[in-house]
Amino acid sequence: MFARLVPRYDLMNRLMTLGLDQRWREATVALAGPAGGLALDVATGTGDLALRLARRGWRQVVALDFCPQMLAAAAGKIAAQGESGRVALIAGDALNLPFAADTFDCVVNAFLLRNVVDLAAALGEFRRVLRPGGRLVCLDLTHPPAAMKLPLAFYRDTIVPFLGAAVSGDFDAYRYLGNSLKPYPDAQRLSALISRAGFAQVDYRLYGLGAVAIHRGCKK
DSSP states (O other): OHHHHGGGHHHHHHHHTTTHHHHHHHHHHHTTOSSSSEEEEETOTTTHHHHHHHHHTOSEEEEEESOHHHHHHHHHHHHHTTOTTTEEEEEOBTTBOSSOTTOEEEEEEESOGGGOSOHHHHHHHHHHHEEEEEEEEEEEEOOOOHHHHHHHHHIIIIIHHHHHHHHHSOHHHHHHHHHHHTTSOOHHHHHHHHHHTTEEEEEEEEEGGGTEEEEEEEEO
16 A cells, blocks of 8 residues: 555645654654664655655664565655665565664664554563663644544545545545544553563653644653
């Protein structure tokens, strides 16, 4: 599904979020801690977070994704922006990261967690590859507050799929967006899961009228 979306992936992200996804990514990178170390971007997609980490001053950024077509798109973007020397692209699985324990100073991801088949296992892998004191920052959709639930659900489940069909020709892929949120824990429950995975100082911030959350925590 994600391979099919590559040609219009960035455009659809901008359109369906009214460009706000760029600000959310900036906020994610800002919360990743002081730059200068080794960073991992899991499910990098077309490389937006990885590029922001590089521009913010991280010494080296490893950008991993399960989808070869996404990695190919990321490679073109990274080369065009002159960051090939600091961003390394790797194919891999978030549930079985191909890195030794205690490797990275930060692990970030954007719109990944709803898509893993074992959320606890993914969080465990993030903790494993982080160095003690390293920061985890996760950006994703969340369940909005009651006052915004119906209007945001209508936009997400009705408007976005038709927009996706018009722009990318793929109605079903953008229908999946809302479906993937149904079994996903709300922001408070996700915080508890991150704490249970072995992270301290866990908190989150809400964006987009409460429809988006950025969670962070430090490896104990």
